[in-house]
Amino acid sequence: MTKLYMESLKEKSPKSTIDQSTIPDAIQDRGKSMSDKDKQKKDSSAENTKRKELTENLKITVRNFNFYYGPMQALKNINMEVVTNTVVGIIGPSGCGKSTFLRCFNRMNDTIADIRYEGDIHIDGQHIFDKNLDVVDLRRKVGMVFQKSNPFPKSIFENVAYGMKINGVKDKNKIAATVERSLKHAAIWDEVKDRLNKSAFALSGGQQQRLCIARALAVEPQVLLLDEPASALDPIATSKIEELIHELKKDYTILIVTHNMQQAARVSDYTAFFMLGELYEYDQTNKIFTNPSRKITEDYVTGRFG
Amino acid sequence: MERHLDEEMEIVKNDLLKMGIMVEEAIQNSIEALKKQDARLASKVISDDERIDEMDNQIEEKIIDLLALFQPFAGDLRFLTTAMHINSELERIADLTVNISQRVLELSEQPMLKPLIDIPKLAARAKHMVRESIDSFIKHDEKQALDVILSDKESNQLRTMVIQELIYDYMVKDASTVTRAVPLLLLTRDLERICDHATAIAEDVIYMVQAKMVKHHRADLKKPKSQKAE
Ligand SMILES: Nc1ncnc2c1ncn2[C@@H]1O[C@H](COP(=O)(O)OP(=O)(O)O)[C@@H](O)[C@H]1O
Ligand SMILES: [Mg+2]
Numbered sequence: 202m203t204k205l206y207m208e209s210l211k212e213k214s215p216k217s218t219i220d221q222s223t224i225p226d227a228i229q230d231r232g233k234s235m236s237d238k239d240k241q242k243k244d245s246s247a248e249n250t251k252r253k254e255l256t257e258n259l260k261i262t263v264r265n266f267n268f269y270y271g272p273m274q275a276l277k278n279i280n281m282e283v284v285t286n287t288v289v290g291i292i293g294p295s296g297c298g299k300s301t302f303l304r305c306f307n308r309m310n311d312t313i314a315d316i317r318y319e320g321d322i323h324i325d326g327q328h329i330f331d332k333n334l335d336v337v338d339l340r341r342k343v344g345m346v347f348q349k350s351n352p353f354p355k356s357i358f359e360n361v362a363y364g365m366k367i368n369g370v371k372d373k374n375k376i377a378a379t380v381e382r383s384l385k386h387a388a389i390w391d392e393v394k395d396r397l398n399k400s401a402f403a404l405s406g407g408q409q410q411r412l413c414i415a416r417a418l419a420v421e422p423q424v425l426l427l428d429e430p431a432s433a434l435d436p437i438a439t440s441k442i443e444e445l446i447h448e449l450k451k452d453y454t455i456l457i458v459t460h461n462m463q464q465a466a467r468v469s470d471y472t473a474f475f476m477l478g479e480l481y482e483y484d485q486t487n488k489i490f491t492n493p494s495r496k497i498t499e500d501y502v503t504g505r506f507g
Numbered sequence: 508m509e510r511h512l513d514e515e516m517e518i519v520k521n522d523l524l525k526m527g528i529m530v531e532e533a534i535q536n537s538i539e540a541l542k543k544q545d546a547r548l549a550s551k552v553i554s555d556d557e558r559i560d561e562m563d564n565q566i567e568e569k570i571i572d573l574l575a576l577f578q579p580f581a582g583d584l585r586f587l588t589t590a591m592h593i594n595s596e597l598e599r600i601a602d603l604t605v606n607i608s609q610r611v612l613e614l615s616e617q618p619m620l621k622p623l624i625d626i627p628k629l630a631a632r633a634k635h636m637v638r639e640s641i642d643s644f645i646k647h648d649e650k651q652a653l654d655v656i657l658s659d660k661e662s663n664q665l666r667t668m669v670i671q672e673l674i675y676d677y678m679v680k681d682a683s684t685v686t687r688a689v690p691l692l693l694l695t696r697d698l699e700r701i702c703d704h705a706t707a708i709a710e711d712v713i714y715m716v717q718a719k720m721v722k723h724h725r726a727d728l729k730k731p732k733s734q735k736a737e
Contacts, residue, residue: 489581492581499582
């Protein structure tokens with residue numbers, strides 16, 4: 202997994218912790234020539250960069266969103282924006298509505314009787330609760346992986362090919378190529394390439410979880426919803442998943458629910474803190490974990506309750 | 508809720524308080540030694556420094572352990588990183604008292620150049636600034652820390668005055684004073700550097716309380732911000 206990160210460093214130019222605008226040009230020029238994006242960054246403070254991201258490059262917007270299970274209001278007036286190709290960590294005490302919130306984005310809650318929502322969620326500017334929207338399309342675009350890996354009782358290959366097949370893809374070569382690419386993308390190809398026809402249940406927990414991620418990736422989603430994807434895994438499998446998330450954000454926008462604060466701090470760019478169905482604080486992850494704006498967030502991240 | 512980490516941080520706080528007292532004592536002793544030309548006291552400052560070095564190592568190890576074991580966030584993280592800085596600032600202040608004491612040893616063989624007035628004044632300032640900066644850390648008092656930072660200007664002025672006097676009233680006029688003036692000049696600079704370290708501690712305290720970097724940004728210093736929103 203270390204390898205994955207190193208590779209990503211090679212592709213992008215390594216980030217520096219030093220604000221590039223503080224480095225004199227003479228020294229700056231000795232380094233690699235800056236990409237245009239870096240040059241832009243140089244001109245604006247981190248704060249401006251963040252604002253720019255937030256206004257120009259939004260994948261998801263949530264506006265005045267309320268959600269009810271029968272009489273019980275599980276989400277209260279949520280407003281948030283998600284920047285394309287970033288990872289948003291969702292944290293908060295059990296029962297605060299994290300999973301409910303996540304399930305809204307692919308309308309998985311629709312299967313539950315007696316639910317109701319108000320307000321808007323837009324993905325790429327499209328209102329996801331629109332009557333004319335095809336929910337199957339939405340779920341193709343917004344993939345989901347759960348805490349407990351749930352491979353189908355089929356072979357490894359069939360698990361990944363499944364989504365394509367139900368979507369009517371017939372071309373065998375195309376299916377095989379997509380399966381391979383998805384397994385590679387989920388960083389599990391090397392471990393399974395020699396036993397693609399074996400049952401998925403023969404894999405370890407961590408491998409099953411990455412297989413489920415591969416399955417989600419095979420239908421080429423744009424958004425990935427991960428609900429405590431590593432909470433049942435051992436530390437090594439966990440760090441593989443974390444490295445994978447770091448890799449995947451180049452191509453996907455990711456929302457991840459996690460109970461592990463350190464994990465949220467490590468993998469996410471932005472962190473949303475929920476409590477009792479309310480979004481109390483949403484900010485850049487380093488801000489939340491070094492200097493949250495609200496005392497209640499501070500109390501939660503420092504383990505004073507929860 | 509009282510957390511295990513709170514207990515551990517209290518220990519760090521107490522250790523730094525103790526170290527602060529030892530460092531103050533070292534400043535006091537080195538300057539007493541100067542005033543009384545007491546070589547034995549100066550030697551004691553030099554040998555006592557070992558204990559401060561030892562303490563520096565222990566506190567640093569303790570903080571690294573806490574960072575690794577508790578992986579603290581937010582206010583806890585700022586407290587521990589600040590404590591780590593303060594620890595090394597204190598250790599450096601102690602090193603400067605060793606420098607001063609070495610100058611005192613050089614001077615103890617010769618008659619005093621002049622009656623000392625401003626140097627003890629600068630020493631008293633240095634000691635006071637160290638005390639106030641540590642106190643502001645213990646009490647999380649950003650106002651007190653700010654006062655320390657703002658008072659550093661006066662110690663710079665005092666230092667400049669003393670040094671100019673040594674150069675123009677003594678060394679320039681009478682070259683035979685050089686061997687007695689130079690050690691005074693050097694130890695004056697060391698005293699002023701102690702004030703700088705106290706200032707650095709105060710800057711760290713402001714970071715800890717307000718999460719705002721003020722070092723190298725003196726112009727941004729403002730009055731303390733209000734409490735976090737509930
Ligand atoms: N299917 C459901 N029917 C009724 N209430 C539910 C259902 N799922 C969750 N809830 C309730 O909604 C609240 C939020 O639950 P959930 O979203 O699972 O929280 P979290 O993921 O943060 O632990 C809880 O009070 C929970 O009991
Ligand atoms: Mg949940």
